[in-house]
Amino acid sequence: MSMDSVHAAEDSRITVIPGQRSGQPCVRGFRITVWDILDRLAGGMTEEAILNEYPYLEKADFAAVYAYAAQVGREHVAH
Numbered sequence: 001m002s003m004d005s006v007h008a009a010e011d012s013r014i015t016v017i018p019g020q021r022s023g024q025p026c027v028r029g030f031r032i033t034v035w036d037i038l039d040r041l042a043g044g045m046t047e048e049a050i051l052n053e054y055p056y057l058e059k060a061d062f063a064a065v066y067a068y069a070a071q072v073g074r075e076h077v078a079h
Contacts, residue, residue: 013027013028013060013061013064014026014027014028014034014064014065014068015027015028015029017029021033025068027057027061027064027065028061030054030056030057032054032057034065034068034069037050037061037062037065038065038069040053047059047062
């Protein structure tokens with residue numbers, strides 16, 4: 001996924017920093033990845049529970065995670 005499409009879709013909340021978490025997409029430069037959040041949601045955690053576990057996250061981060069995952073899914077299907 002290109003950085004341009006990441007920034008456009010998520011308003012720069014999703015970052016990819018070489019060397020951080022093996023270059024996986026993270027939320028706002030923190031060490032929690034998009035996939036970490038999606039795994040917790042898939043495991044039954046609510047957004048509120050995740051916010052309690054990671055107090056540095058913000059409610060708006062979830063929309064960015066969903067948008068990023070949707071974009072990756074669309075690009076995967078297109079290829």
